[in-house]
Amino acid sequence: MNAPAAPHWAQLGESTSVAGITLLCWVYRWFGRWPFRLCVGPVVLCQWLFNRVGRRASLQYLQRLQAHTGVLGRAPHAGDSLRHFFWFAETLLDKILGLGGRYPAAAVQLQRDLVLEKIARREGGVLLTAHIGCLELCQTLAEQVPGFQITVLVHTAHAERFNQLLRRMGPLASVELVQVSEVGPATAMVLGQRVAAGGFVAIVGDRIPVSGGRVARAEFLGHHAAFPVGGYVLAAALGCPVYTMSCLHEGAGYRVRFEHFSDRIVLPRGTREQALAAQAQRFAYWLEQQVTQSPLDWFNFFPFWDQDPDAHRAD
Numbered sequence: 001m002n003a004p005a006a007p008h009w010a011q012l013g014e015s016t017s018v019a020g021i022t023l024l025c026w027v028y029r030w031f032g033r034w035p036f037r038l039c040v041g042p043v044v045l046c047q048w049l050f051n052r053v054g055r056r057a058s059l060q061y062l063q064r065l066q067a068h069t070g071v072l073g074r075a076p077h078a079g080d081s082l083r084h085f086f087w088f089a090e091t092l093l094d095k096i097l098g099l100g101g102r103y104p105a106a107a108v109q110l111q112r113d114l115v116l117e118k119i120a121r122r123e124g125g126v127l128l129t130a131h132i133g134c135l136e137l138c139q140t141l142a143e144q145v146p147g148f149q150i151t152v153l154v155h156t157a158h159a160e161r162f163n164q165l166l167r168r169m170g171p172l173a174s175v176e177l178v179q180v181s182e183v184g185p186a187t188a189m190v191l192g193q194r195v196a197a198g199g200f201v202a203i204v205g206d207r208i209p210v211s212g213g214r215v216a217r218a219e220f221l222g223h224h225a226a227f228p229v230g231g232y233v234l235a236a237a238l239g240c241p242v243y244t245m246s247c248l249h250e251g252a253g254y255r256v257r258f259e260h261f262s263d264r265i266v267l268p269r270g271t272r273e274q275a276l277a278a279q280a281q282r283f284a285y286w287l288e289q290q291v292t293q294s295p296l297d298w299f300n301f302f303p304f305w306d307q308d309p310d311a312h313r314a315d
Helices: 018-031 033-050 052-069 078-099 113-120 135-144 157-169 185-196 230-238 272-293
Strands: 108-111 125-129 150-154 175-179 200-204 215-220 223-228 242-250 253-262
Touching: 018 033, 033 052, 033 078, 052 078, 052 272, 078 135, 113 253, 125 230, 135 242, 135 253, 185 200, 185 230, 200 230, 215 272, 223 272, 230 242, 230 272, 242 272, 253 272
Parallel strands: 108 253, 125 200, 125 242, 150 175, 150 200
Antiparallel strands: 215 223, 242 253
16 A cells, blocks of 8 residues: 655645734844744744644754765754754744845845856846745845846745735845746746846746646755756756856855856757756755755755655656
8 A cells, every 4th residue: 555645845834924923023123133032932842843744854854964964963853853943933034034125235145256247248047046045135136236137936825924924025126026836838938038138037946846747856865856847947948047046044144156057958859858857966966065065954844855756757
């Protein structure tokens, strides 16, 4: 008898309370980060205790990270998983501040030479990223670099209450969040126009499509997992360069990095599946480097290695 499939990440729902987050943001604004931590502590503890799926997924990730890289220096335990939850809570505050343009720019180090060169030439592209760190702080780059326009593709239909809060914060016009469940021809055409105009399109590469569809199997931290291929298909269709983008904790703030991934992704008709799998594996290696640098900055609190066993795969 087959074991039941792990729940899809989008099926896990969301427990975001706009009123609660607004209150915590108010505490931070008037009293600072330590009072915020004291207030958010009981909330995070309850989430950790009652979110069994997230708790187990966090510990599994940390165990596999240690087994594959040894970066933690010891075998992870339940306390490390709780710390992982607390780390996410702090990052969530920074996400809200970043989207509202209220995170201190001085605390964000920008490795931006590559992007500056492309913006000067009005050459757009696709940015591959993941659920790591605080990507919302790319708005700091939008503030500091005239002409930087980025469209972020997100699936946030399961977190509409959180979106209500973000809209109240007044996000910057240079960064546009676009809700998508899949990239169809019409969406691809619009995105192509933005890239042709020198803009960038950011898409995450570490969560499989909400509506099912093609995935690629790649080795990540010593175990095979399903990765989406939409970013590579989009980049191949647009014929544009591809870069990676990360924003990880460093010191008392963050460092935003842009790195070259590919001048152009080509998917030959006869070997399309193999080409997609190769791109997914390259991305998985890049993701391993990111989580090795900052282990608690990866925020996929679901059974990542057990997703969507029935989807069409590019092995």
